[in-house]
Amino acid sequence: MQVLLTLNPPPFLKEDMHATFPQIYFHYEKLSAAENILPHAEIIVTYGEDLTVEHLEKAKRLKWIMVASAGLEKMPLAQIAERNILVTNARGIHKIPMAEFTIGLLLQHMKQFPVIWQQERENIWNKRVPMGELYGKTIMVVGAGAIGSEIAKLSKAFSMTTIGVNASGNSVAYFDQMLRADEIAEGLKRTDFVVSVLPSTEKTQHFFQKEHFIAMKESAVFINIGRGDVVQESVLIDALKKEEIAHAYLDVFQTEPLPADHPFWSMNNLTVTPHISSKSKQYLPRVFDIWKHNLHTYIRNGNDYLNVIDLKRGY
Amino acid sequence: MQVLLTLNPPPFLKEDMHATFPQIYFHYEKLSAAENILPHAEIIVTYGEDLTVEHLEKAKRLKWIMVASAGLEKMPLAQIAERNILVTNARGIHKIPMAEFTIGLLLQHMKQFPVIWQQERENIWNKRVPMGELYGKTIMVVGAGAIGSEIAKLSKAFSMTTIGVNASGNSVAYFDQMLRADEIAEGLKRTDFVVSVLPSTEKTQHFFQKEHFIAMKESAVFINIGRGDVVQESVLIDALKKEEIAHAYLDVFQTEPLPADHPFWSMNNLTVTPHISSKSKQYLPRVFDIWKHNLHTYIRNGNDYLNVIDLKRGY
Numbered sequence: 171m172q173v174l175l176t177l178n179p180p181p182f183l184k185e186d187m188h189a190t191f192p193q194i195y196f197h198y199e200k201l202s203a204a205e206n207i208l209p210h211a212e213i214i215v216t217y218g219e220d221l222t223v224e225h226l227e228k229a230k231r232l233k234w235i236m237v238a239s240a241g242l243e244k245m246p247l248a249q250i251a252e253r254n255i256l257v258t259n260a261r262g263i264h265k266i267p268m269a270e271f272t273i274g275l276l277l278q279h280m281k282q283f284p285v286i287w288q289q290e291r292e293n294i295w296n297k298r299v300p301m302g303e304l305y306g307k308t309i310m311v312v313g314a315g316a317i318g319s320e321i322a323k324l325s326k327a328f329s330m331t332t333i334g335v336n337a338s339g340n341s342v343a344y345f346d347q348m349l350r351a352d353e354i355a356e357g358l359k360r361t362d363f364v365v366s367v368l369p370s371t372e373k374t375q376h377f378f379q380k381e382h383f384i385a386m387k388e389s390a391v392f393i394n395i396g397r398g399d400v401v402q403e404s405v406l407i408d409a410l411k412k413e414e415i416a417h418a419y420l421d422v423f424q425t426e427p428l429p430a431d432h433p434f435w436s437m438n439n440l441t442v443t444p445h446i447s448s449k450s451k452q453y454l455p456r457v458f459d460i461w462k463h464n465l466h467t468y469i470r471n472g473n474d475y476l477n478v479i480d481l482k483r484g485y
Numbered sequence: 486m487q488v489l490l491t492l493n494p495p496p497f498l499k500e501d502m503h504a505t506f507p508q509i510y511f512h513y514e515k516l517s518a519a520e521n522i523l524p525h526a527e528i529i530v531t532y533g534e535d536l537t538v539e540h541l542e543k544a545k546r547l548k549w550i551m552v553a554s555a556g557l558e559k560m561p562l563a564q565i566a567e568r569n570i571l572v573t574n575a576r577g578i579h580k581i582p583m584a585e586f587t588i589g590l591l592l593q594h595m596k597q598f599p600v601i602w603q604q605e606r607e608n609i610w611n612k613r614v615p616m617g618e619l620y621g622k623t624i625m626v627v628g629a630g631a632i633g634s635e636i637a638k639l640s641k642a643f644s645m646t647t648i649g650v651n652a653s654g655n656s657v658a659y660f661d662q663m664l665r666a667d668e669i670a671e672g673l674k675r676t677d678f679v680v681s682v683l684p685s686t687e688k689t690q691h692f693f694q695k696e697h698f699i700a701m702k703e704s705a706v707f708i709n710i711g712r713g714d715v716v717q718e719s720v721l722i723d724a725l726k727k728e729e730i731a732h733a734y735l736d737v738f739q740t741e742p743l744p745a746d747h748p749f750w751s752m753n754n755l756t757v758t759p760h761i762s763s764k765s766k767q768y769l770p771r772v773f774d775i776w777k778h779n780l781h782t783y784i785r786n787g788n789d790y791l792n793v794i795d796l797k798r799g800y
Binding site: 271281284427 | 581582585586592593595596598599601602604605609610611612614615616617618619620621638639642644741742743745746750751756757758759760761764767
């Protein structure tokens with residue numbers, strides 16, 4: 171059996187895979203250079219951004235596509251469905267790094283680490299830094315799914331009150347209270363930290379409105395690790411200039427990379443991070459855990475695949 | 486009844502206390518200016534650093550000293566014991582801020598926040614920052630008491646393995662494994678984060694030796710939030726220069742404030758914080774929670790005091 175990986179994993183992952191599946195021949199090649207391999211490949215492992223209809227036509231023996239990310243937007247799903255090709259992905263692997271990143275931001279905000287590091291650079295011993303706590307605070311996660319639940323799990327360990335917001339208002343693990351999207355104004359008044367994990371859809375575009383920021387506490391912190399278009403830049407800039415909230419931490423933007431002359435960079439109560447909340451040295455190892463599990467299943471013709479995509483729904 | 490507070494709490498705490506205990510007359514005065522109050526005070530609330538034998542002699546009616554900190558080293562304990570004066574303190578209120586501070590340092594280390602903030606200052610969008618996780622790491626807390634257990638509690642929420650070290654090796658909540666002090670060398674090899682919460686005693690002085698740092702992983706992080714004399718400065722500097730460990734975060738030092746020309750300030754793999762791990766806006770509110778509980782007990786002549794000091798043992 172031949173498998174084509176369009177990514178080049180580090181040696182320790184390759185060696186582990188080769189030792190675990192000695193009967194399989196693994197090719198590591200970009201699709202653009204895989205002309206001769208495609209007709210023989212039963213399985214393709216890809217980040218999902220490179221696979222075209224033309225590749226698919228050449229891959230006559232293809233039975234399974236393992237997508238090494240959560241996104242499928244760029245895949246020719248209709249043609250894949252026609253051929254009844256199995257598609258699995260790597261959803262669920264972002265929740266740990268994103269939750270740790272979020273709590274890390276909250277702690278460095280409450281403990282004033284940027285102020286302390288500035289003092290340190292100047293050899294200044296100054297204890298008069300007003301330090302707060304996460305203990306007893308209230309966090310609202312808007313877009314409460316697997317990632318939001320992981321954020322809530324860590325928040326509960328810090329004795330925070332957790333409010334989750336999703337379309338249905340149905341309960342999600344580790345949230346003390348759930349609100350539907352149309353109910354959040356009341357919850358915002360009680361909230362210290364507002365975290366958006368919302369994806370970009372028609373319903374979420376410009377979800378956060380002027381009145382939401384007015385409803386928030388003046389000490390509130392807004393964190394966006396979902397998608398940039400959930401709030402209009404002008405609305406957020408206005409709220410921060412009027413000090414309706416204390417600080418915004420943005421990891422996602424309407425235009426990425428954020429242009430070097432964008433006003434966000436120079437605002438004191440806004441911090442820019444370059445879309446890295448899910449970055450982790452554990453990313454590929456976790457992809458490979460899912461991939462190896464599914465490859466065992468494939469070999470023994472089992473049916474316990476992880477993360478199978480329903481090609482009609484597209485997720 | 487008259488009570489002397491040698492500290493000046495913020496208005497909201499005073500107002501709460503006056504409303505809760507309308508029958509009591511509260512004086513707020515430094516001991517040096519309390520000549521006329523001392524003879525009438527039944528109770529003194531103090532940080533414990535200002536009370537002398539002379540004050541004690543003037544305070545003829547004194548029955549109870551509430552120390553608004555954990556330290557009693559500067560108190561005339563023998564004379565207090567002679568007069569059978571009750572002493573209570575505020576131990577236990579440091580664990581939440583110190584545990585949050587510790588996890589905050591670990592997260593900002595693994596997420597490379599100082600690198601990201603430097604990029605941000607220069608309007609640089611650079612995603613190539615190697616970010617790690619707390620998930621799956623091993624943390625060792627040396628001096629595993631109430632504070633250490635709180636650190637371990639948070640660490641478990643991040644799915645870390647927790648190793649506690651204390652004199653007896655007896656189990657402490659939230660630690661997966663306990664080691665006695667003489668057993669730590671083996672544990673250090675498996676440890677990613679070594680946190681010292683050790684107090685300063687004869688037994689803990691220079692506790693961390695050259696060979697301990699050699700035993701640690703090259704990627705290990707050493708955090709000291711206990712007392713500065715648990716490691717000789719020259720030993721630590723040597724270990725960091727030889728890159729036997731990756732980084733040290735020090736909040737406590739043999740000499741405080743750390744002199745402006747001290748070599749620690751300029752080392753890239755050592756970060757200085759100015760003895761602030763226990764700092765918190767919640768400090769006095771927590772002191773007053775204990776104080777109010779005990780004052781209710783005192784008034785009704787009860788016996789459920791919190792944090793009574795055994796004056797023979799001194800803690």
